[in-house]
Amino acid sequence: MVVSIFRRQARRRRFGNALIAVAVIGLAGCDTFDNIIGKKDAPPLPGERIPIMLHERDRDPDPRVSDLRVLLPPPRANRDWAQSGGRAAHAMHHLKIGKAISARWSANVGQGSEDDRRLLASPIIVGERVFVADLESNVSAINARTGERVWRFRPKVPDEDDEAFGGGLAFEDGTVFLSTGFGRVYALDGATGKLKWMKKLSGPMRAPPSVSNGRVFVVTIDNQLIALNTKTGDRLWSHAGLSETAGLLGGAAPAIDGTTVVVPYSSGEIFAVRAENGRVAWSEALSPVRRIDALATLAHVRGSPVIDRGLVYAISHSGRLVAIDRRSGARIWERNIGGVETPWVAGNFLYVLSNESEIYCLTRRGGRIRWVRPLPKFENPRDKEGPIKWSGPVLVGDRLVVTGSHGEALSISPYTGEPLGRVELPSRISIAPVVAGETLYFYTDEAELIAYR
Known part of the structure; x- marks a missing residue:
């Protein structure tokens, strides 16, 4: 969804509440993709087909790695998912969960x-607490075992900002950090929900914050990165990218590795800056590959960048997937693949979800495509009605899990791309699942949090 990021949202209509029927449904069930083929096209004209756009060849499996076996590290248990992307660098690798999971609470x-x-804010998990924000930026702490609410914080929203939305959550050293669509950052006591401090900034935030080593980093919709002291809320420094008048809903959280902060902007720019002072180390611009329409030209980097073993991975909406050397800023490889979801790296492979509803498995170092799996694009494929927006993936228990806006989660083999199963969720969902404590959490558009383990 494209919006003018400075236009006030005025029209409101609330979705009806959906009832949760907690059922024991495993992600290992069997379903096919036969129903997504839709109508057969007319017989093609004779002759050799040559791609009009060279970039189309760039999205096919690479024959040079067709025999390469996909090997992944064994799943490991993670206690926390403390910020967007799991941790500051956004590299979570292969997470552990049981083989036959079921819904335990909602x-x-x-x-x-x-x-x-x-609703844009993804849940975060620290130990036995799940922290989640609703559309109004009200924050709830939920018992991860039982689903019972422990505390709730309601920020005071100025009257002129009662239509604001967006932002997200992060956690460090006992403190929950909340960025909001009405231009305020809050620090809350993780145990009680009591306010520690509040900082008013120059603009609203759609993106979740990132936190590391006593600094919380937030990005405003006018492309400013602001570093705050986690203890006091004092402003430490700021960095500005090019301002954009339009962008996609939502935003990406900066990725942090040591003293390097990699921040993406809606302009398609990516900057690596020093965590201590904001000084720029290098920059990149993920400009559009082709200009078919206004939407195609949006270079917004909405999926968060990932830093792993010296490389930065980033994808733009306009069709650029890149791997960049973290220290020098040199581009190691690039592919003409566009997307708005955070890439997932594990072992020597990278998984990305494209704008064309395809999951790619690429080699981490060379960017060679090992396999591609198309996902359903429409709820009614025959008439091409009800477009589906997919979120994810996450890699958990030898399964890639993605969620669809039509209220369905799919599991796919990370080794072959073959479908493994699906589960019906009680309502639509636009946020990727998160994993902690061997539990898979779904957060639906109806602000319903569901735990599978």
Whole structure:
């Protein structure tokens, strides 16, 4: 969804609440993709087909790695998912979960999505607590074992900002950090929900914060990165990218590795800056590959960048997937693949979800495509009605899990791309699942949090 990021959202219509039927449904069930083929096209004209766009060849499996076996590290248990992307660098690798999982509890945590406002904040988990924000930026702490609410924080929203939305959550050293669509950052006591400090910034935030080593980093919709002291909320420094008048809903969290902060902007720019002072180390611009329409030219880097073993991975909406050397900023490889979801790296492979509803498995060092798996694009493929927006993936228990806006989760083999199963969720979902404590969490558009283990 494309919006003018400075236009006030006025029209509201609330979604009806959906009832949760907690059922024992495993992700290992069997379903086929036969129903996504739709109508057969007319017989093609004779002759050799040559791609009009060279970039189309760039999205096919590479024959040079067709025999390469996909090997992944064994799944490991992670206690926490403390910020967007799991941790500061956004590299979570292969996470552990049981083989036959089922829904254990669900909790309604507040206001869900509306026509012109979308729930954007992903849950975070620290130990036995799940922290989640609703559409109004109300924060709830939920018992991860039972689904019971422990505390709730309601920020005071200025009257002129009652239509604001966006932002997200992060956690460090006992403190929950909340960025909001009404231009304020909050620090809350993780145990009690009591306010520690509040900082008013120059603009609203759609993206979740990132936190590391006593600094919390937030990005405003006018492309400013601001570093705050986690203890006091004092402003430490700021960095500005090019301002954009339009962009996609939502935003990416900066990735942090040591003293390097990699920040993406809606302009398609990526900057690596020093965590201590904001000084620029290098920059990149993920400009559009082709200009078919206004939407195709949006270079917005909405998926968060990932830093892993010396490389930065980033994908733009306009069709650029890149691997960049973290220290020098040299581009190691690039592919003409566009997307708005955070890439996932594990072992020697990278998984990305494209704008064309395809999951790619690429080699981490060379960017060679090992396999491609198309996902359903429409709820009604025959008439091409009900477009599906996919989120993810996450790699958990030898399964890539993605969620669809039509209220379905799919599991796919990370080794071959073959479908493994699916599960029906009680309502639509636009946020990728998160994993902690061998539990898979789904957060639906109705602000319903569901735990599978």
